[in-house]
Amino acid sequence: MTSPAVSPAAALDSITRTLSEILGPAGGGEDGFPWDPPRRFASFAQRLQLVAHHLACSPPDLVSTSPAVHTALRGVAGDLEATRAAFSTYRSRSRIYVLINCKPLCSSLRDRVSSIASWLALLDSPLSPIPDLRKKTADLSRDMQQADLRKVTENEERVYTTLQKEAEVRESSKAVQSAIMMDLARTLGMDSTDHGKLAEQIKLLRADLSGSSTVAERRILMSLEKIFDSWSVEPCIADGSNAADFEDDAHIPPFKNFLCPLTKEVMKDPVVVVSSQTYERAAIRYWFDRCLEDGRDPTCPVTGQVLSSLEMKPNIGLAGAIEEWVNRNVEIHIKSALQYLGEGSSCPLECLERVLDNVYRISEEHPSSRYRVRNAGIVGLVVRMLNERSKRMGSRLRGKALMAMHSMIKDDESKYLHLLVAGRVGSEDVRMEIASFVGKITLTSNGKGFIARHGGKVLVEMLSSMQERAPSLQALYNLSTLDDNATVLVNLGVLPALMNILFTTQQDDPSDLKDLAASIIANIVANSGHWELSLADKEGHQMQSEFIIRRLLDLLSCSSCKCQASVLQILCGIASSPQASGVLPVQDLM
Structure with missing residues (x-):
């Protein structure tokens, strides 16, 4: 409420001046706001401006002598002055700032409308000599009293709630981020595809918060900037947006x-x-x-x-159309891959990288099409490329080739055949890469058995090479975790090779090689089987022989804890074997 010292004329002048500011130069303030609360308040302000004009033109005694008129004018002037801050926010701040503060702003206008209505009610009796002005004032007071400014729109309410939740800095998927930005754009009266306008509003919000702001407002800004940066990036359309230049004419772009x-x-x-x-x-x-x-x-x-x-x-219907589109583009990429991989060393590295990227994308995003890639012979071409370019191939191209092969062979047992082809006919570098893959990937029981039967010989042979030993041991350990593979590996002669690694001490040998060798043997002897009748070393000793057992016992005092644990498992497996019964009395080992 204004000070009692303010004269009625000054209060009336303040009302007229403030209303002019609220309504703007054109006097039609309700058209200048995209928000409902200020539009409705501006509509009341136009009617109040007319009442103020009539009061200013009324007999001087009416304004100057009536205490009720004095009180009403000072009250209205004070409320209008307090309303200027809210209207300044609606008019000069960014739309997003208004949105995240819509509830307190709406509440402020609601309280002022109710208060002004009460002040206007005081004019009813003093204005009885002027019936027309009295009716206008009474109608305005009644309408303002009944005005429902308590709620924002449903859409504003939803977006307001969402933005407040985003202040908690939650992780959101791309789908949720897109939905939030669509909701925000709709509430702001914008097209969600117009990234420029949305970016401008977020930029204006940052400017609005550059001075004083709450923690919640700063968090909303950070969250919106993060969401917008992620959402506004156009994704690579599968099956062609990253295709090589030579495919631009052939690729069929997706319909909207x-x-x-x-x-x-x-x-x-x-x-x-x-x-x-x-x-x-x-x-x-x-x-x-x-x-x-x-x-x-x-x-x-x-x-x-x-x-x-x-x-x-x-x-x-749409799913069928998309499937047909995918199949046609897959055929285009397969044809392109056959053409450029078939050129061998004459094909530029950049083309090979793009072709391998396309092959990898097909296998990852459309698993049902992997068989088409394999049946086209692309695996063999990739293996040939690895062989021909192994000496001058960078790690980037080799990595893409191996990733493409690994992806092409993911789905069934036939995939392992292609992996083994690369390991058997490839160079030393290729064999090491393939063995490392086998050691790291998670294999099914069928996969472990298939690789052991068809590729175990290569892995055992690799144990004789210092450079190839580590990846081979990793692969063999993975395969040995399948009980049925024990007989397969023993028949391939893995025990003598492992015993040689276990018992031969080289000063520069990594300790984990001995650990892996012991772990593989422990897996093999965990169950009774063919190992009981096989030779354990090149000298012709069996696993149950005194010579082997004594050497295993010697390892307990000069090996790592992991190796010691595996040696104890080996001894336990030997002791549990029916073939070991009575071979060597325990006291003879003491």
Whole structure:
């Protein structure tokens, strides 16, 4: 409320001046705001301006002699002065700033409207000599008293809640980020595809918060900047956006309706929601889960419509069209790979890298097409390339080649055949890379058995080479974890080679080689089997012989803890063997 010292004329002048500022030079303030609360307040302000004009033109005694008029004018002047801050925010701050402060701003205007309505009610009796002005004032007071400025719109409420939640700096998927930006753009009255305008609003928000700001506001800014930076990056469209230059004419670009509105990528499992919009199943499910997590009604990101059901129906027609598009582009890439890999050493390295990238992408993103890549003979061409270029091939190209091979052979037993072909016919570097792969990847029981039967011989032979020994031991350890492989490996002569590593001490030998050798032997002798009748070393000793057992006991005092544990497992396995019964009395070893 204004000071009692303020005269009625001064209060009336303050009202007129403040109303002019609120309504702007054109006097039509309600058209200058994208937000409903200031528009409605501006509408009341226009009517209040008319009342103030009539009061200024009324008989001087009416304004100067009535205490009720004095009180009402001073009260209205004070409330209008307090309203200037809110209108300044609506008019000069960024739209996002207004949005994240929409509730306190709306509450401020609501309180002022109610207060002004009460002040205007005091004028009812003093204005009785002027019926027309009295009616205008009474109607305005009643309308302002009944005005519902308590709520923001449903869309503003949803986005406000979402932004407040984002202040908690949560991790969000690309789908959720896209839905948030679509909601934000819709609320701001913008096209979500106009990244420039959204970026400008975020930039303005940063400027608004450069001075004083709350921690929550700063967190919202940081979260929005992070989301926008991630969301505004156009993803690489699978099967062609990164294709080599020579494929630009052949590649068939995707139709717009093939792309999920949330991920901006070609859909693999398109579904239709209640709003009749189509999304990638996983993407829209992420958004629905986030809505439920935040306690808000699930909405359609494209239309903003609140959904009555979370039902998702497969879009069979669109899925079929996408599948046909994928198949045609896969054929294009396979044909291109055959052409450029078939050129051998004459093909530029850049072309080879792009071809290998395409092959890797096909295998990773479309597993059902791997057999087509393999049947086309691309694996053999990659192996040939590794052999021909092994001496002058950089680590980048070798890595891409091995990644492509590993991806091509992921799905069934036939994949291991291609891996073994590369290991058997490749150079030393290729064999080491393949052995290292076998040692690191997770294999099924069928895979372990297949590799042991068809590639175990190469791995055993590699044990005789100091350079190839480490990756070979890693691969053999992986294979030895399958009980059925014990007989296969023993028949391939793995025991003498492992015993040689275990008992031969070289000063510069890594200790983990001996650890791996002991672990492999422990896996082999864990169960009764063919090892009991096989030779354990080149001198013709069997595993149960006194010579082998004494040497194993000697290792307990001069090896690592891991090796000692494996040696004890070996001794336990030997002792558990029926073939060892009565071979050597325990007291003879003491």
